[in-house]
Amino acid sequence: SQTIHQWPATLVQPVGSPLSLECTVEGTSNPNLYWYRQAAGRGLQLLFYSVGIGQISSEVPQNLSASRPQDRQFILSSKKLLLSDSGFYLCAWSVRTAPPNYGYTFGSGTRLTVV
Amino acid sequence: DAKTTQPPSMDCAEGRAANLPCNHSTISGNEYVYWYRQIHSQGPQYIIHGLKNNETNEMASLIITEDRKSSTLILPHATLRDTAVYYCIVRVFQFYFGTGTSLTVIP
Secondary structure (H helix, E strand, O other), X not given: OOEEEEEOOEEEEOOOOOEEEEEEEEOOOOOEEEEEEEOOOOOEEEEEEEEEOOEEEEOOOOXXXXXXXXXXXXXXXXXXXXXHHOEEEEEEEXXXXXXXXXXXXXXOOEEXXXX | OOOOEOOOEEEEEOOOOEEEEEEOOOOOOOOEEEEEEEOOOOOOEEEEEXXXXXXXXXXXXXXXXXXXXXXXXXXXXXXXXXXXXXXXXEEOOOXXXXXXXXXXXXX
């Protein structure tokens, strides 16, 4: 069966420090991968998605970047964190050639607090 | 951008049916309606999806109007563990979440 792992579960980082969040998927090949962010009291915002190694699409301009160095690994990074980067970060995956009737599976999330 | 409209909050008595509405008046013919829920500080959980016909699974039922411009998620016997934010999503390619409906099940 397929599983998705995110770590760490919680993170407190000072302003200006770098960030690296990792997401890995097991039990499938060639998945589509996604990063979402949820600010306090708000809905989920799609940040990045990837349909293959090295292929990253950005949905919104921001202080963050994403990379996919391996087929089942998706990394969210920042060189210098801002206070506004605080939030709940979620990774998700779906089948690569998913037609519209295939859903996403989400990880358990990372709660980032920038202080 | 989200293409759905949901009430921001609803209450439901424990053991009663919870009916969560969603408007998606600009839905296209090949777009599916999905429902997810998010319990506090967890990742969203898939509930159900449909295209035209009503759907039922072990968690819920989905009723889609004939013109497909709105739908209703039905939790037949709400429990306290159903307290969560419920998201109605019209899927084009990516999932774009709105702010959802915060459902509170009251003992």
